[in-house]
Amino acid sequence: MTRRTTILGLSGIAAIATLAVWAAAPPAEVPYPANYRDWTHVKSMVIEPGHPLHGTFGGIHHLYGNEAALKGYRDGKFPDGAVIVFDLLEAVSADHTVTEGARKVVGVMHRDAVKFAATGGWGFEGFAGDSRTQRVVGPNAATACFACHQAKRDREYVFSEYRP
């Protein structure tokens, strides 16, 4: 066995070991944002039929941020632990009003630069309706969420801005 072969062999073993660990570790999960309704309300918006995102995000949505997220909104740097909630409700139109209907999804961006390095340092998840356990994104964050959020790289991938 040449020295070169030995090195390659060791590298190969190391690579296999790394892959094994990687495969065994469960992907980092975004926790349900308990008590987010008591967080600061960042802004709101209605997305109506006819909008290209209506299928996914149609309704009235409110953004909420915890204290770390508010720091990020202020100075552009979101520290680990920052959590932003996108709370999407049905928009009920009647009698010249739009009121809030049933909850459609609780979308979450959870900042952890190491755990979620593959998606810009943010974990993305959605919880269906009022469920705290029914996940609608799971392992698809890169395509289902981050693909669009990449457009906001210069704002740490955050679309919303705090409305005073």
Next chain:
Amino acid sequence: MTRRTTILGLSGIAAIATLAVWAAAPPAEVPYPANYRDWTHVKSMVIEPGHPLHGTFGGIHHLYGNEAALKGYRDGKFPDGAVIVFDLLEAVSADHTVTEGARKVVGVMHRDAVKFAATGGWGFEGFAGDSRTQRVVGPNAATACFACHQAKRDREYVFSEYRP
């Protein structure tokens, strides 16, 4: 002078003295609700053109409550110190969305059963746009605000309900 006349005379003097004090005391003022943007978001609604209240309340509004107000939303009893803010913004319709525009008014209900006894225990005020000093209700709370809120006597004159 009969005893009866004397009593009436004293009552008259007391009544005049009370009126003089009442006239001299400035009416209780509702303070600007500092930091209300950090309070809990209660609910939201859009009032569109064509609605009978559009002239006064047209736009997108958010209700916020301080901790005492949240207690009231929960159990129906609003303690003194409860403050509810009605934050009214322009509703900007474009491209199948409704977004938040300029602030129109910050409406306030401030609970104090003694100070505001004449209007159901609530002081009512409105602050124009982003001003913390330009009052739009002033001494007209009874007609400008309480007249409508009386319809909600069984809910301590509060129209809004907390949306979970």
